[in-house]
Amino acid sequence: MNEFDLIRHCFTREARHSVLGVGDDAAILRPTPGCDLHVSTDMLVEGRHFFTDVDPHALGHKTLAVNLSDMAAMGAVPRWAFLSLALPAAEAGWAQRFAEGLFALAYEHGVDLAGGDTTRGPLTLSVTIMGEAPQGLALRRDAALVGDDVWVSGELGLGALALAERLGGEVAVEAGLLAAARQRLDYPQPRVALGRALLGVAHAAIDVSDGLMADLGHVLTASGVGAEVWLDSLPSHAGMEADRPRYLACLAAGGDDYELCFTAPQAARAAVLAAGEATGCRVTRVGRVTAASGGRLLDASGNVVSLARTGYDHFTQG
Amino acid sequence: MNEFDLIRHCFTREARHSVLGVGDDAAILRPTPGCDLHVSTDMLVEGRHFFTDVDPHALGHKTLAVNLSDMAAMGAVPRWAFLSLALPAAEAGWAQRFAEGLFALAYEHGVDLAGGDTTRGPLTLSVTIMGEAPQGLALRRDAALVGDDVWVSGELGLGALALAERLGGEVAVEAGLLAAARQRLDYPQPRVALGRALLGVAHAAIDVSDGLMADLGHVLTASGVGAEVWLDSLPSHAGMEADRPRYLACLAAGGDDYELCFTAPQAARAAVLAAGEATGCRVTRVGRVTAASGGRLLDASGNVVSLARTGYDHFTQG
Numbered sequence: 086m087n088e089f090d091l092i093r094h095c096f097t098r099e100a101r102h103s104v105l106g107v108g109d110d111a112a113i114l115r116p117t118p119g120c121d122l123h124v125s126t127d128m129l130v131e132g133r134h135f136f137t138d139v140d141p142h143a144l145g146h147k148t149l150a151v152n153l154s155d156m157a158a159m160g161a162v163p164r165w166a167f168l169s170l171a172l173p174a175a176e177a178g179w180a181q182r183f184a185e186g187l188f189a190l191a192y193e194h195g196v197d198l199a200g201g202d203t204t205r206g207p208l209t210l211s212v213t214i215m216g217e218a219p220q221g222l223a224l225r226r227d228a229a230l231v232g233d234d235v236w237v238s239g240e241l242g243l244g245a246l247a248l249a250e251r252l253g254g255e256v257a258v259e260a261g262l263l264a265a266a267r268q269r270l271d272y273p274q275p276r277v278a279l280g281r282a283l284l285g286v287a288h289a290a291i292d293v294s295d296g297l298m299a300d301l302g303h304v305l306t307a308s309g310v311g312a313e314v315w316l317d318s319l320p321s322h323a324g325m326e327a328d329r330p331r332y333l334a335c336l337a338a339g340g341d342d343y344e345l346c347f348t349a350p351q352a353a354r355a356a357v358l359a360a361g362e363a364t365g366c367r368v369t370r371v372g373r374v375t376a377a378s379g380g381r382l383l384d385a386s387g388n389v390v391s392l393a394r395t396g397y398d399h400f401t402q403g
Numbered sequence: 404m405n406e407f408d409l410i411r412h413c414f415t416r417e418a419r420h421s422v423l424g425v426g427d428d429a430a431i432l433r434p435t436p437g438c439d440l441h442v443s444t445d446m447l448v449e450g451r452h453f454f455t456d457v458d459p460h461a462l463g464h465k466t467l468a469v470n471l472s473d474m475a476a477m478g479a480v481p482r483w484a485f486l487s488l489a490l491p492a493a494e495a496g497w498a499q500r501f502a503e504g505l506f507a508l509a510y511e512h513g514v515d516l517a518g519g520d521t522t523r524g525p526l527t528l529s530v531t532i533m534g535e536a537p538q539g540l541a542l543r544r545d546a547a548l549v550g551d552d553v554w555v556s557g558e559l560g561l562g563a564l565a566l567a568e569r570l571g572g573e574v575a576v577e578a579g580l581l582a583a584a585r586q587r588l589d590y591p592q593p594r595v596a597l598g599r600a601l602l603g604v605a606h607a608a609i610d611v612s613d614g615l616m617a618d619l620g621h622v623l624t625a626s627g628v629g630a631e632v633w634l635d636s637l638p639s640h641a642g643m644e645a646d647r648p649r650y651l652a653c654l655a656a657g658g659d660d661y662e663l664c665f666t667a668p669q670a671a672r673a674a675v676l677a678a679g680e681a682t683g684c685r686v687t688r689v690g691r692v693t694a695a696s697g698g699r700l701l702d703a704s705g706n707v708v709s710l711a712r713t714g715y716d717h718f719t720q721g
Contacts, residue, residue, distance in 0.1 A: 104439060109544050109625075110476040110609060111443035111534070116434045121422060124517065125429035126531060128487035130524035158428040169446035169529045199442065202529075206448035211487045211520075211529035213444060216429070226427050291428060307427075 095177070095184040102164065102197060112199040114165055120217040123161035127152055131208035136251065141179050143271040144210075145186025150273045151294065152214035153194060154343045157280035158292040160224040161216035165199045166191065171206030194277060224283060224290035224347065229308035233288055233348035235372035236357060238276050240322045241297060242332050243269035245339025262324030273343040279368075280345060282360035290347035296338040298392070301346050302380050311379045312348075314372035316390055337382055338392050348374055413495070413502040420482065420515060430517040432483055438535040441479035445470055449526035454569065459497050461589040462528075463504025468591045469612065470532035471512060472661040475598035476610040478542040479534035483517045484509065489524030512595055542601060542608035542665065547626035551606055551666035553690035554675060556594050558640045559615060560650050561587035563657025580642030591661040597686070598663060600678035608665035614656040616710070619664050620698050629697045630666075632690035634708055655700055656710050666692055 097107055105113040116122055127148075131137055135144055149166060156163040168187070172180065191198060196214075246263075247270035250256040256263060280290065289308060291300045298314065305311055319336040321329065349357050354370070361368035382390045423431035434440055445466075449455055453462055467484060474481040486505070490498065509516060514532075564581075565588035568574040574581060598608065607626060609618045616632065623629055637654040639647065667675050672688070679686035700708045 105541075105543065110473040111441040111479065111532075113477075113541055113543075114440040114442060115538065116440055118436055122432040122434055122440070123429040124432060124483070124485060124531075124533070126485045126487050126518055126520050126529075128489060128520045128522050128524075128527075128529060130489050130522055130527075133522065133524055155428040159431075161429065165442070167442060167444045167531055169444050171446060171448055171527060200444060202444050202446045204446050204448055204451060206446075206451055206527065207525040209446075209448075209489060209524065209527050209529075211444075211446060211527075213442075213485055213531040214429075215442070220433065223423075223431055225423065225431075 095180045107200055112165070112167075114199065114215070117217050119220055121220050121223065123156060123159045123216045123218060123223065124213065125152060125155040126211065126213040129210040140271070141182040142186035145183040146190050146272050148210050148212055149187050149190045149196070150275050150343065152212045153190070153196070153275035153277055154273070154292040154294070156214055156216040157275045157277045158224065158290045158345060159216070159218060160222065160280045160284040160290065161218040162281060163194055163196050163214055163216040163277060165197050165215045167213040168198060168201035169211040170201065170203045171209040172203065173205070173208055218284060222284045224280065224287055226289055226291055226304045226307040229289040229304050229310050229348040229374050230350070231310055231374055231376045232351065233374040234351055234354065234370050235301065235312055235314060235374060236287075236347050236349060237293070237297065237320060237369050237371050238279055238345040238361070238366050239342070240320050240367070241293065241342050241344060242321050242325060242335035242339050244273070244341025244343070245296075245335040246332070248341055259324055262322060265322055265324065270341055273341070275343055276345045276366060278364040279360060279366045282364050283347060283349070283357070286353050286356045286360055287347040287349040290345055293340070293342045293344045293346055295340045297346060298337055298380050298382060304346070304348065305378065305380055309378070311375045311377045311381070312372050313375055313381045313383050316382055317385050318369060318371045320367060320369040320371075334392050413498045430483070430485075432517060432533070435535050437538055439538050439541065441474060441477045441534045441536060441541065442531065443470060443473040444529065444531040447528040458589070459500040460504035463501040464508050464590050466528050466530055467505050467508050467514070468593050468661065470530045471508070471514070471593035471595055472591070472610040472612070474532060474534040475593045475595045476542065476608045476663060477534070477536060478540065478598045478602040478608065479536040480599055481512055481514050481532055481534040481595060483515050483533045485531040486516060486519035487529040488519065488521045489527040490521065491523070491526055536602060540602045542598065542605055544607055544609055544622045544625040547607040547622050547628050547666040547692050548668070549628055549692050549694045551668055551692040552672065552688050553619065553630055553632060553692060554605075554665050554667060555611070555615065555638060555687050555689050556597055556663040556679070556684050557660070558638050558685070559611065559660050559662060560639050560643060560653035560657050562591070562659025562661070563614075563653040564650070566659055577642055580640060583640055583642065588659055591659070593661055594663045594684060596682040597678060597684045600682050601665060601667070601675070604671050604674045604678055605665040605667040608663055611658070611660045611662045611664055613658045615664060616655055616698050616700060622664070622666065623696065623698055627696070629693045629695045629699070630690050631693055631699045631701050634700055635703050636687065636689045638685060638687040638689075652710050
């Protein structure tokens with residue numbers, strides 16, 4: 086199967102809202118009048134961003150999901166994706182499974198794969214995602230204000246728990262929790278609907294890919310503010326609640342969850358809860374923005390907690 | 404130098420027409436009302452698309468140039484580029500030279516590098532280019548009509564001549580011609596201004612990256628037509644004219660020139676010449692579109708000429 090066959094067979098689906106899709110020197114798209122265009126690009130390299138033996142269906146899902154998560158963190162509606170793929174050999178079966186995983190999520194979110202490129206080379210994926218939001222309404226990192234509440238969507242810590250298992254072997258936790266964690270790591274669900282519902286309600290937002298405190302830190306730096314985060318308030322999976330102290334590092338510093346962390350004025354608390362309700366997504370208030378710079382994690386007594394990532398090791402045995 | 408330093412030091416320049424450039428979950432761009440958005444993406448892998456010992460400055464130029472050439476072939480004005488870069492090591496010197504080559508061309512064309520991604524990995528470059536053209540006016544591949552003239556910009560054959568030297572050793576040609584050929588291969592000049600001037604004048608267009616007959620073939624297939632091309636009319640460098648028969652394969656089938664091949668109605672001949680004049684670019688009429696499918700290369704007697712790519716071997720010695 087050569088490059089042209091691979092593109093035709095695996096990666097060509099009907100474009101639903103593109104003037105011209107795959108097959109010319111460029112795709113032609115028609116942005117919505119009055120909207121800004123939001124564009125993000127990610128490159129994933131085998132052995133660095135994913136394991137060599139990864140299920141290609143899960144990889145197809147996740148490759149698009151992490152890009153959709155960037156759109157969610159801007160409050161933008163994702164519309165068009167472009168995929169560049171270097172493959173060691175034209176492995177049609179692998180590409181087919183990858184495409185199925187990617188298109189399943191693309192369809193769910195109404196995203197066109199409008200173009201791309203395939204070549205022979207070390208397994209590398211590069212996706213550019215494009216979305217739209219009304220002009221001037223984006224959830225930028227530099228928009229947090231002193232006095233804002235800090236909020237988190239969904240539940241934290243699952244991605245980190247599954248990653249600890251992948252990296253370190255068996256994890257001594259209850260089966261239901263482990264299954265939920267694996268599902269989160271392999272098939273993260275970008276919070277696109279929530280991000281959209283927060284436009285005009287929230288101030289700043291980011292998605293939690295590197296860990297809550299690290300990602301919130303980017304918002305604080307960009308906004309020139311600080312924050313306190315209440316450890317006891319961090320939302321976790323029910324399976325973690327019984328033994329919560331064990332999972333504190335996962336909750337506060339674990340990556341790969343692709344939840345949203347955002348700030349909103351105190352006057353918008355009811356509106357934030359309504360946005361969560363409307364989009365079927367739990368939202369939890371976990372801290373507040375302060376004038377003193379830096380992010381501080383506080384325990385129930387108000388003492389600063391220092392978390393090292395080495396906390397992950399606690400989950401593995403043997 | 405870590406990833407963040409590399410991005411800040413080498414790849415962050417002032418964004419001149421982006422609402423928000425590098426540094427958030429996504430770049431924010433504001434498309435021009437009434438314009439369609441044109442998007443193209445290319446992935447380049449070391450050892451396949453460029454030589455390991457390539458001058459990084461030339462590679463930076465060419466990586467952007469081939470993408471600008473796609474915009475030229477649509478008649479779009481390039482505006483924003485996104486670069487994803489996998490580097491084996493954070494080689495600041497290499498990245499700096501690469502960035503200089505890329506930004507020199509970006510500035511010349513008023514293009515913002517609005518975002519991207521860098522990671523450790525086998526040397527791989529992926530660029531997404533975005534441009535604009537008034538709605539409905541693009542030079543699409545499927546728009547050639549029977550009776551159209553076939554035109555070519557600039558001069559053909561130089562890229563192929565230099566590639567033959569790179570691949571096969573010394574080339575027995577005059578020094579001035581060889582210098583021009585090397586310059587063409589390393590620093591191709593995308594015909595952006597000409598493409599823009601041809602909007603509303605030409606019908607279909609494509610850029611010559613794989614060879615004139617091959618690339619014209621894509622236009623003919625997409626448009627459901629054929630064409631005859633007159634071998635004697637193909638425009639060549641003055642250094643080739645003295646020994647023209649030797650370079651016929653280069654002219655008709657040589658790649659890497661990044662000239663435009665386009666079709667236009669006979670009634671538009673004066674307008675095409677005026678577009679060339681206005682943009683300082685030679686334009687040459689080299690054939691016509693026919694109802695019979697396929698592209699046919701004809702000699703002065705009207706006989707079909709068959710060209711094999713093995714013609715390249717003629718230039719190399721030893």
